[in-house]
Amino acid sequence: MSVLDAERLHTVYRLLLAEYGPQHWWPGDSPFEVMVGAILTQNTAWTNVERGLERLCDRIPLQARAILSLPADELAECLRPVGYFNVKSKRLRAFCRAYLEAGGLDGLRALETEELRRWLLRVHGIGPETADDILLYAFERPVFVVDAYTGRIFERLGMLAGNPGYEAIRHGFETALGRDVPLFNEYHALIVRHGKTLCRRTRPLCARCCLRESCPAG
DNA sequence: TACCAGGAGAAAA
């Protein structure tokens, strides 16, 4: 049973913010760069994404038409440091085609949040987490991003149980916290920061975890 | 050396 109540979630947020400080996400100069980064960072460390973006931007401007103008194999070669470069080359091209067909940034901005989310999920290579990354960090829509760290950390805190699934967890956070874009932005970034630092599967259960002494789960 | 990373889609059961 899940117990994602507002008070406990805010307590965890305050602890994380006190421990790590503001994370200033997303690291991208434009909404389009955020969207590209969201696709490239799937199951990949951000440092690898930065290398790939740098190689890509050395060749072309970071624009949908320019990306599509690159032959698929050359795009993949640019993306080699990212990992999964053949897969991500196809996904990025699919996104760029859909993006242009939808009328670019203005066309997508005109869509209501749920409509935009459905549009994103229809694009090859964009699943729930990537769609929500894009909604929150590129379009500033009040959508909470759930990732593997979220499930891992809040299960350990006793606030999630029984593998409730992506949508249920997302709904739980959004219901408890309200539609607060700055809070969602910082909270997800802090979860990732904490997860990277202390909560890998192979490490002891939050041995030095900043949440341990003040664990909202008691 | 082995494990993991800011997942998603295809294939198999």
Next chain:
DNA sequence: TTTTCTCATGGT
């Protein structure tokens, strides 16, 4: 419908 497999470079 649910579970398992595949994609891949770079850091720890």
